[in-house]
Amino acid sequence: xxxxxxxxxxxxxxxxxxxxxxxxxxxxxxxxxxxxxxxxxxxxxxxxxxxxxxxxxxxxxxxxxxxxxxxxxxxxxxxxxxxxxxxxxxxxxxxxxxxxxxxxxxxxxxxxxxxxxxxxxxxxxxxxxxxxxxxxxxxxxxxxxxxxxxxxxxxxxxxxxxxxxxxxxxxxxxxxxxx
Amino acid sequence: xxxxxxxxxxxxxxxxxxxxxxxxxxxxxxxxxxxxxxxxxxxxxxxxxxxxxxxxxxxxxxxxxxxxxxxxxxxxxxxxxxxxxxxxxxxxxxxxxxxxxxxxxxxxxxxxxxxxxxxxxxxxxxxxxxxxxxxxxxxxxxxxxxxxxxxxxxxxxxxxxxxxxxxxxxxxxxxxxxxxxxxxxxxxxxxxxxxxxxxxxxxxxxxxxxxxxxxxxxxxxxxxxxxxxxxxxxxxxxxxxxxxxxxxxxxxxxxxxxxxxxxxxxxxxxxxxxxxxxxxxxxxxxxxxxxxxxxxxxxxxxxxxxxxxxxxxxxxxxxxxxxxxxxxxxxxxxxxxxxxxxxxxxxxxxxxxxxxxxxxxxxxxxxxxxxxxxxxxxxxxxxxxxxxxxxxxxxxxxxxxxxxxxxxxxxxxxxxxxxxxxxxxxxxxxxxxxxxxxxxxxxxxxxxxxxxxxxxxxxxxxxxxxxxxxxxxxxxxxxxxxxxxxxxxxxxxxxxxxxxxxxxxxxxxxxxxxxxxxxxxxxxxxxxxxxxxxxxxxxx
Numbered sequence: 010x011x012x013x014x015x016x017x018x019x020x021x022x023x024x025x026x027x028x029x030x031x032x033x034x035x036x037x038x039x040x041x042x043x044x045x046x047x048x049x050x051x052x053x054x055x056x057x058x059x060x061x062x063x064x065x066x067x068x069x070x071x072x073x074x075x076x077x078x079x080x081x082x083x084x085x086x087x088x089x090x091x092x093x094x095x096x097x098x099x100x101x102x103x104x105x106x107x108x109x110x111x112x113x114x115x116x117x118x119x120x121x122x123x124x125x126x127x128x129x130x131x132x133x134x135x136x137x138x139x140x141x142x143x144x145x146x147x148x149x150x151x152x153x154x155x156x157x158x159x160x161x162x163x164x165x166x167x168x169x170x171x172x173x174x175x176x177x178x179x180x181x182x183x184x185x186x187x188x
Numbered sequence: 189x190x191x192x193x194x195x196x197x198x199x200x201x202x203x204x205x206x207x208x209x210x211x212x213x214x215x216x217x218x219x220x221x222x223x224x225x226x227x228x229x230x231x232x233x234x235x236x237x238x239x240x241x242x243x244x245x246x247x248x249x250x251x252x253x254x255x256x257x258x259x260x261x262x263x264x265x266x267x268x269x270x271x272x273x274x275x276x277x278x279x280x281x282x283x284x285x286x287x288x289x290x291x292x293x294x295x296x297x298x299x300x301x302x303x304x305x306x307x308x309x310x311x312x313x314x315x316x317x318x319x320x321x322x323x324x325x326x327x328x329x330x331x332x333x334x335x336x337x338x339x340x341x342x343x344x345x346x347x348x349x350x351x352x353x354x355x356x357x358x359x360x361x362x363x364x365x366x367x368x369x370x371x372x373x374x375x376x377x378x379x380x381x382x383x384x385x386x387x388x389x390x391x392x393x394x395x396x397x398x399x400x401x402x403x404x405x406x407x408x409x410x411x412x413x414x415x416x417x418x419x420x421x422x423x424x425x426x427x428x429x430x431x432x433x434x435x436x437x438x439x440x441x442x443x444x445x446x447x448x449x450x451x452x453x454x455x456x457x458x459x460x461x462x463x464x465x466x467x468x469x470x471x472x473x474x475x476x477x478x479x480x481x482x483x484x485x486x487x488x489x490x491x492x493x494x495x496x497x498x499x500x501x502x503x504x505x506x507x508x509x510x511x512x513x514x515x516x517x518x519x520x521x522x523x524x525x526x527x528x529x530x531x532x533x534x535x536x537x538x539x540x541x542x543x544x545x546x547x548x549x550x551x552x553x554x555x556x557x558x559x560x561x562x563x564x565x566x567x568x569x570x571x572x573x574x575x576x577x578x579x580x581x582x583x584x585x586x587x588x589x590x591x592x593x594x595x596x597x598x599x600x601x602x603x604x605x606x607x608x609x610x611x612x613x614x615x616x617x618x619x620x621x622x623x624x625x626x627x628x629x630x631x632x633x634x635x636x637x638x639x640x641x642x643x644x645x646x647x648x649x650x651x652x653x654x655x656x657x658x659x660x661x662x663x664x665x666x667x668x669x670x671x672x673x674x675x676x677x678x679x680x681x682x683x684x685x686x687x688x689x690x691x692x693x694x695x696x697x698x699x700x701x702x703x704x705x706x707x708x709x710x711x712x713x714x715x716x717x718x719x720x721x722x723x724x725x726x727x728x
Contacts, residue, residue, distance in 0.1 A: 018298045018369050025365045029403050036407025036437055040422060043433050050500065056428075082426070120426050128498075179426025 056142050059135035066100040067163045074161075077175035078107060084180040085113040086147065091154075099163040107140070107155045107176070111147035118146045118181040126173040133162040134172060144181055213308070216300035217706060218285050223602075224307050225282025226595075230671075232274030232314060233588075237664055239267040244626075244660040246643050247653050260643035261329035262345075266317060268332025269349065272449065273356045274314050276587045280452040281306075281363045283594055284391045286602065288367065290697035290704060291385045293376025293713040298369035306362035313355035320345035320352075331641060333442065336423030336434040340415045347416070350409045357402040364395035364402075371395075376696070376709070378718040382476070383727045385695045386469060389476050390455030393483045397444045397451075400487075405441040408434060432497050439490035447486045449583060451479060453550075453590035454521055457543045460593050461525050463692040464540035465532025468726040471524040478517035478524075485514050495563045496570040504563040511561035515554065522551055537690070538612030542593035545620050546586060553581025556631065571641070574634025580627045592619070592670075599678055600685030604703030607678040615674055618666040625659030694724045 074097055076090035087110040097103050111117055121141040125131040136142075140155035147153065161172070206214060215221050242263050246255050255263070285303065289296055297303050320327040325343025328334065339346055371392045375384065411422040412434070421427025423434045454475075462469045469475065491499065491507040525547050534540070556578040560566050569575060592615075599607050629652035638649045645653065685702040699717060700708045722728075 015298075015373065017373050021369045021372060022299065022365055025368060025399055029361050029365075029399050031403075032400055033403035033407050036404040036440075037411075039404075039437050039440065040411075040433065043430070043436060047430075120428070122425055181426055 058137050058139070058142065061135050061137065061160055062162065064100055064160075065163055066098050068098055070099050070163075071096050072099060072161055072165070072169070073171040074103070075171065075173040076105065076107075077173055079175065079177040080119075081177050082180045084119055084178055085117065086111055086119060086178060088176070088178050097161065099161045099165055102137070102158065102160050104156060104158050107157070108152070109140075109145070109147065109155055109178075110152040111150060114149040116146060116148050118144050119178040120144050120181050121176045121178045124175045124177070126175065127169060130165065130169055130172040133165040133169075134174065135160050135162060141176060145178075214304065215307075216296075216304050218289050218297045218300070218303065219602075219704060219706065221297075221303050221307050222282045222284075222286030225278050225285060225310075228307070228310055228314075229275050229279035229282060232270050232278070234667070234671075235318070236267050236270035236275055237667065239263045239270065241660060241664050243267060244657040247645070248657040249654070250645050250647050250650055252644055255643065257643045258326060258329060261331075261641065262321065262327040264641050265328050265331055265334075265349075266321070269317060269328075269352075270314070271583070272332065272445070273353070274310070274317070276449045276583065276591070277356075277360060278310060279591050280391075280394070280449070280587075281360070281367075283387075283452065283456070283591070283598075284363075284367050284395075287598065287697060288370055288388060288391060289374070290601075290700060290708060291388060291695050292371065292374060292379060293696050293709045293718065294370055294374035295707065295710045297366045298374060299366050302362050303366050306359045306366065309355050309359040309362075313352040313359070316348045316352040316355070320348040323348065333435075333438055334409065334412065335438070336412060336415070336431045337425070339412045339434075340423055347413065350413050353409050354406055357406045360398050360402050364398035367391050367395040368399075376712045376718050378715045379722070382473070383718075383722045383725075385455075386458035386472070386475055387452070387455035390451040390458070390479055393479050394448050394451045397448050397483055397486070401441040401444040401448075404437060405445075408437040408441065411437075432494070435494045435497060436490070439493045440487075442493060443490040444483070444486045446582075447482055449587045451482065453546065453587045454479065456590040456594040456597075457525060457546050459695065460539045460543040460597050461528050461547075462694070462725075463597070463690045464537060464543075465529045465534050466692040467528055467532040468694075468724070469524070470527035470530075471520070472725070472727060474520055475524055478520040481517045482514060485510060485517070489514065492561055492563075492566065495566045508561055508563045512558060515558050515561075518554055522547060522554075537596070538607070538609065538616055539593045539597035541613065541616040542589045542596065545616065546589040546593065549581055549585030549589065549623070553578055553586060556581065569634055571639055572634035573630040573638045573640055576640050577627050577630035577634060580630070584627070585623055589619075592616075595675075597690070598697070599675075600689040601697055601700075601702050601704055603679050603682075604685050605678050605682035606685045606689060607674055608682065611669075611674050615666060615670045618669065619663060622659050622662035622666055626656050626663055627659075629653075629655050694721050696721065 073094055075094040076092065078088045078090055080086050080088050087108070089108050091106045091108060095103060095105065123136075123139075123141055125134055136157060136159045138156060138158040140157065145155070212220065212224060215224060240263075242255065243260065246253060246260055285297060288294070317327070323344050325345055327345040328339070328342060328349040330338035330342060330346070334346075334349070371384070371388055381389075411420065414420040415422050415424055415429070421429040423429045423431050425431060458469055458475060489507055489511045491503060492511045495504060495507070529544075536544075556574065560569060560575065560578055596607060596612055599605075633649055633652050633656075636649065638645055687701050688698045689702065690698070696709075696713055696718070697704070699713060699721075
């Protein structure tokens with residue numbers, strides 16, 4: 010029952026320290042683990058094209074799709090949809106465009122993140138092509154038209170008649186320390 | 189208040205160890221370190237309490253009266269951090285330091301110098317948190333959970349908070365290692381694991397939880413730090429990161445953390461209730477297994493804190509059922525405490541009052557927890573005052589009341605003086621009533637939809653908020669009363685405490701004189717004594 014000199018005590022100490030270090034690593038291991046789970050279950054698939062299930066066009070319904078666009082973190086871009094809203098039938102393939110202009114003289118990269126209102130609509134809103142699937146790099150003063158091709162699942166609940174699709178472009182470069 | 193007690197008080201400090209301030213700076217004695225931990229925790233409790241009173245002051249009436257919203261957010265954040273990491277956790281580590289060697293028949297903790305370090309890391313960490321109020325941008329204001337993306341955006345106060353968490357985490361891990369080694373290797377001959385006092389069991393399991401999850405929290409806040417300054421994108425959506433990931437990592441730590449604060453409380457109550465019921469603890473083995481199963485289950489339920497982020501129904505169901513399952517071992521404990529009291533020769537000294545208060549109010553907190561475990565209900569109640577009411581029932585009426593029970597229970601052993609019983613009872617009833625006046629109305633506020641962490645509210649919430657504020661100030665004054673009219677007088681003097689102030693006490697700490705001498709159990713307790721006490725507690 011002696012104290013620090015007891016070799017048994019030191020051995021447990023060593024083992025417990027190893028466990029503590031391993032748990033620190035485990036915290037980091039949760040990052041790839043989480044990404045794997047999200048990609049396997051398809052929870053976080055904002056960056057991939059969607060697959061359309063039912064392509065039957067429902068001519069009896071009209072859905073208003075509104076487009077909203079924002080930039081964040083002093084990203085020096087103009088980012089404007091060519092149309093503020095469109096009327097579409099569920100199942101119909103729709104092509105819309107955004108005009109993006111880099112106002113600065115430098116090359117800047119940005120990533121657009123979509124968001125939907127009502128949030129429920131997200132799972133029925135299928136983007137087959139989108140500039141938000143990849144990082145967009147714009148040269149100094151460059152101007153470009155960026156397309157989105159989408160369709161709305163005909164199984165969209167009956168009480169949803171308007172969907173707002175909102176994109177926010179975030180600056181990607183370097184340390185993004187905000188404040 | 190006799191001078192005679194002073195003589196016995198200090199007679200034991202004059203061997204080879206330094207006196208005055210250096211006694212504390214270089215402390216390696218488990219009793220000195222325990223005392224340091226407990227005073228540190230009490231000071232932090234008062235500091236966090238002042239922040240809580242600032243929050244309640246602002247919420248006394250609708251509208252913005254006293255504090256800017258930014259400062260209000262800093263108060264809510266720091267109140268949580270200070271109470272969790274500065275008050276409750278160090279208080280239980282302090283109790284473990286003071287009492288485990290006494291209860292197990294060990295001469296000291298296993299690693300005395302490491303013990304000194306694990307305490308002295310805490311004051312700098314607390315200083316970082318307090319300094320952060322005056323740096324540009326103020327203290328961290330992202331809530332005690334420090335969710336990304338808020339945490340990746342704020343000013344230098346967030347960096348100070350992250351460093352403080354790192355330091356406190358290292359301190360907790362070292363303290364936990366000390367507790368585990370002491371319990372596993374330094375018990376008196378004849379005291380098998382299944383004959384240990386329940387407080388030792390809950391401390392052991394808590395220490396394992398700490399070692400498993402404090403490093404995960406350290407990892408999470410390190411990721412926040414590198415996201416803020418070194419261009420990583422763990423939680424930064426624009427760079428391909430995911431803020432929801434932070435919540436998963438945080439709550440993987442956060443839910444076991446809940447039990448890190450609750451299990452030692454169970455241990456204290458499991459010592460106090462048998463003593464004042466004059467009966468052995470009912471269902472000792474089931475208590476041990478229940479504690480272990482709560483600890484294991486606590487690793488599988490973290491996502492119930494984040495039902496609202498949107499997760500597949502299967503995941504919601506899994507976390508909902510796993511969470512509800514925790515009610516089973518917790519229920520075992522509550523029934524065991526009640527069965528211990530059943531037909532016991534009960535008396536109601538202050539420690540027992542706090543322990544019974546604990547059982548009643550903790551059970552209510554447990555019930556609101558079961559309500560919140562239901563995913564559909566939780567999404568409705570997420571971030572409302574119902575949640576605030578729930579966790580204050582388990583942390584204030586749970587952890588804090590058990591700490592008061594422990595302090596009153598062992599104060600005669602620590603100081604050699606009996607505390608004034610009448611004043612102790614006043615403290616209990618005052619706290620009990622003020623606590624309920626403060627937190628019970630919050631259930632109604634939450635059900636009616638009042639959001640937490642907001643400095644203003646709709647006028648229909650006024651009456652309950654006014655009530656809560658009045659209760660909070662009454663509760664605060666009760667703790668000042670405790671300090672000046674119970675604690676300090678008992679330390680300075682008072683009726684001399686016998687070696688065995690509670691006739692029902694059947695653990696080893698009552699076999700040493702009061703106050704406990706500087707060195708105890710240098711010779712381990714006799715085998716016959718350990719066996720006799722085990723038999724009295726019906727432990728085989």
